[in-house]
Amino acid sequence: MAFEQLGDKLQAIIKKVKGQAKLTEQNMEEMLKEIRISLLEADVNYKVVKEFTSSVKEQAIGQNVLSTLSPGQMILKIIKDELVKLLGEENDALNITGLTGIMMVGLQGSGKTTTSAKIAHLLRKKQNKKPLLVGLDVYRPAAIDQLITLGKSINVDVFYDKESKDVVDIANRALAYAREKGYDLIIYDTAGRLHIDESLMQELKDVSLAVKPKEVLLVVDAMSGQDSVNVAKEFNDKLRITGLVMSKLDGDARGGAALSIKHLTGIPIKFSGIGEKIEDIEIFYPERMAERILGMGDVLTLIEKAEEAIDEKEAKKTVNKMMSGTFTLDDMLVQMEQINRLGSMKGIMRFIPGMPKVSDEQMEQAQLQLKKTKAVISSMTKEERIHPEILKASRKIRIAKGCGLQASDVNRVINQHEKMKEMMKQMKGMMKNGKNPFGA
Amino acid sequence: MGFFGKLKEKIFGKNNKQSDKYVAALGKSRSNFADKLNALAARYRKVDEDYFDELEEILVEADIGVKIVMEIIEETKKEVRLSNISDPKEINETLVDKMFVYYAKGGDDMDTEIKLNKDGLSVILVVGVNGVGKTTSIAKLANLLKKEGKKVMLVAGDTFRAGAVEQLEIWANRLDVPIIKGKEKEDPSSVYYRGVEEAKKQNMDIVICDSAGRLQTKVNLMNELAKMHRVLGKEVEGAPHEVMLVIDATTGQNGVLQASSFAKATGIDSIILTKMDGTSKGGIILSIREELGIPVKYIGVGEKIDDLIEFDLENYIYGLCSTMEEE
Missing domain, CATH: 3.40.50.300 (P-loop containing nucleotide triphosphate hydrolases)
Structure with missing residues (x-):
């Protein structure tokens, strides 16, 4: 592909300049070069890029890095704020009173x-x-x-x-x-x-x-x-x-x-x-x-959003349940809702640098599936959610009617749950053998 | 004679019959490459980083991708070191050489002939994003082919955009060539089917199929296009014999993504670069050539019916480099 993700490249550079307290000409140079290329690849006019990068540099040099940000993140923040400022500060409403x-x-x-x-x-x-x-x-x-x-x-x-x-x-x-x-x-x-x-x-x-x-x-x-x-x-x-x-x-x-x-x-x-x-x-x-x-998902925003959304306790509980093998349909729903709280799938994908390009259609498809899954599980009784194995044809038809979907949708959710449960078991096995379940 | 001259002779070996017209048509973008580079040379007594910065600006502002620009500049710098060039004037030729070679190495096909079916009906499919000038280019192309004595039929396959079929029909009437029209929102594949059937019946030489403009990111529309392409193949063996992608000269770096997506859907044999009568240079075709090897065959230089001319690399590159602003 013609364009490598700016986000990936910046991440790498950010790591290099980690831990420095001030933005200096040296620690910014490489980043500004990447930003410059990225802006040119976005068809920003050559003269504007030149002006823009030098004004960002001027602003950034000597600035103290906020304790919560790395110098790389700091400069990204300056750049984005500056871009937003440039793109439209004034009130841009149309003048349409009268004829x-x-x-x-x-x-x-x-x-x-x-x-x-x-x-x-x-x-x-x-x-x-x-x-x-x-x-x-x-x-x-x-x-x-x-x-x-x-x-x-x-x-x-x-x-x-x-x-x-x-x-x-x-x-x-x-x-x-x-x-x-x-x-x-x-x-x-x-x-x-x-x-x-x-x-x-x-x-x-x-x-x-x-x-x-x-x-x-x-x-x-x-x-x-x-x-x-x-x-x-x-x-x-x-x-x-x-x-x-x-x-x-x-x-x-x-x-x-x-x-x-x-x-x-x-x-x-x-x-x-x-x-x-x-x-x-x-x-x-x-x-x-x-x-x-800028051609990058806003990494900073993702981090903020994720921190707000994912309740750590909730997450731990889920992991424990997974490991203990009592992973119910309810647990699956909780997990999914946590992901949902991050915003639309599309929004999330946009935030993650290096994410493969996913089309709008595929994105919508995934979102739709998530909705259906939620609807199906919500239409089950408590007992059914804990013991999905009791779900036979008549129950499935009832659930399908309850959520306005087909019995095949109910089957899909059950299968999905089965697969996840199976995966958990395997992970548990690996953990016991002292292997990291997430590979390498 | 520099390398550029030699290469040009080798590749083009023929006299460019249209070169006068070319010069006239590209007046706005072509003009005084030499003058402007010389002006740059005059301001710099020796070749240094600032000099190359300004060269870089000229190339980037022509919409040549920044990576290619950096490569070309790097190559030129190397040459300057090796040959010990200190006079900026000498660099100009080196630079044009590099760009020429860049395009040439992108593929063997420097030919601007359209691929036609030697024994029977030929089908040309024209595709592209919205608003690049597909319909107008088709009219111009039909005019050219008709002048060559070919029997040409048009198929108005853009059943989506309001007024698109009417637009092509007006051109067909002006040119006095037959046209098969799609009805509003009709499946374009079925329009193509009818068009090709009719062309066979009427013993046509060439059918040119118009298609609705579509952004390359619209999966459904790209699938639809792939289907249209398949339908043509079922109707005539080897069809479409030439798939032409229309690219607007004002297009920026997105042009590469356009070309690669359309290439995936239908394959692309060549490019028609439109709107070259403006001040844009269409430098994106260098990136497209590099990444996908697709050659440019025609350029559009105005709104009149005969404002479509064969692509000429030499004239193009000179035109491309004339962005330099006088200071």
């Missing part, structure tokens, strides 16, 4: 049309706006059709004129139409264009002057590379961009463009596109983005 125009702009294929429909849907639902979508992409074949279809699917009206190529005129007419019909949110979906295309950029300027949108949102593909800052700068110079939308964040791109553009232009990031469905848009979370760009 509001939002103009969507961006390169070809960045996701403007889909995002337009998503925002219309979102603001109608959350802010009670009455939206009108306006098709201003008169260039790409069938772009207007795409907007019409999307509009229909969410019951939002679309203003368009397939006969005209005069987008300023269409925009003007749309605005008049909206005023007349009582719409209070107009979303102008413009054609994708290159930032260096003078005449098309002028066209956007003209539209903007004509209808004076309160918000001009630049849609940026999360997968875009180093050049995204040039794109954003150009659009901003010509149009005064009021916010960014990061699209396609549901993929595995790390989205360094977000940081680069925010840092170099100051334009706030307002939304993230997280899927192809209309609801798949959310307010931008700087915290999540920072972790994503």
Whole structure:
């Protein structure tokens, strides 16, 4: 795979600098180098990386290391805090009081049309706006059709004129139409264009002057590379961009463009596109983005979370039970719930550096199984949980009915319990022979 | 003549018929590599670490992966030491050499010909993530093949995105080539089946299949694509004869993950690098070449129907290196 996990590498370095009381140029050097590579691999702009790492270094040198953290963890903390700060401190709410125009702009294929429909849907639902979508992409074949279809699917009206190529005129007419019909949110979906295309950029300027949108949102593909800052700068110079939308964040791109553009232009990031469905848009979370760009699960947070969640006494009790061979279905449930308390499986996996990539689908599958198991065990009587061997067909059917699942699900839980119990026995055997049950 | 020149002659041996067009099309990204590197050379009287830092910046900002950049710079440094080069100007050629070799060693196929079925119907499958320009590239490719005298049919297999079928249909009408359309939300495999059947009936030379854009992390959609690929294989032996992955030149490091996932699902024979008329350099194709050996065959340089040209490594590398900012 192209990217090694930053977390793993950092862990190794952290071990080396363990036990030093102060952050110094020497003990930070190797870490900063890794961080630098990782940021570049996340498509953070070269100049931004340079600036960023040197400002982190400046801040960190001489700082006393908190007693609970190693120098490595300390610097990670500084870096993450700094990233979050950079990604969005101010209040980034959209300005949508009264009749509001939002103009969507961006390169070809960045996701403007889909995002337009998503925002219309979102603001109608959350802010009670009455939206009108306006098709201003008169260039790409069938772009207007795409907007019409999307509009229909969410019951939002679309203003368009397939006969005209005069987008300023269409925009003007749309605005008049909206005023007349009582719409209070107009979303102008413009054609994708290159930032260096003078005449098309002028066209956007003209539209903007004509209808004076309160918000001009630049849609940026999360997968875009180093050049995204040039794109954003150009659009901003010509149009005064009021916010960014990061699209396609549901993929595995790390989205360094977000940081680069925010840092170099100051334009706030307002939304993230997280899927192809209309609801798949959310307010931008700087915290999540920072972790994503660093490409590491937040090891610190995991440690904190795990300490809170796992009741040590409870854990000891379970281990003792396992070893004594009286591992009941109840014990299994307790164990599972402890894991559950750590957050969703997906959340946990994300926290663990070096964890193999697991797809969303697989993740959901695992989560679902866990839920089912819980439901099955909860539908059993006390006696059944302690002595699962009494479970015969009629009981199984009752349990299945009780939890709304199939008898096969009940069997699966019983089998799982059997296997775990078997494993415990083997472990016990190994312990007796003086072997470490966890290998090596 | 440097190593670069010699290698170029050896590999390309032919005259590049499109080179004039290439120069014109890549005006924005190509331009004055020499000028800019010379400007850099002028500011540095001798080759030192700062000099290499600036070189590194030029390469990284072209979206060439940071590891490859570090390797190329390392190689160049070595060369500088061995040959005792102290004049920055001499480094330029060395650098271009290194990059050229880097791409060349990624695989033997420097050819830009599309693989076609010699005795019968050829099938081309076009895949990629959302918004890279698959449909437009297909129209352009159909135009090229039609000009070569081939009978081309399009199959609109993107039944998911609103307006996608209409988009391809408009192009088909403009080009006057037949098109088989999928109905809304129809299983794309069944659209392909109908398309290929129809192409056989009408005695077509080439069928080009469009597919819905999909992020490479969507397991279900990637499985669907693998199935579409299999259906084509059942219909015509050896089909699809060429699977083309469309990559947007603005793509950053995620491009490698895109290529490897799509390669797993359908195999990838070549890349169409789109949107090269902007200021992006598409340096990610070097990483893709290194990791997966996939060659680029075409680049898209505009929105017009004939804005698709054969990939030319030499021109590309010169274009790639022209990011240097004047100070």
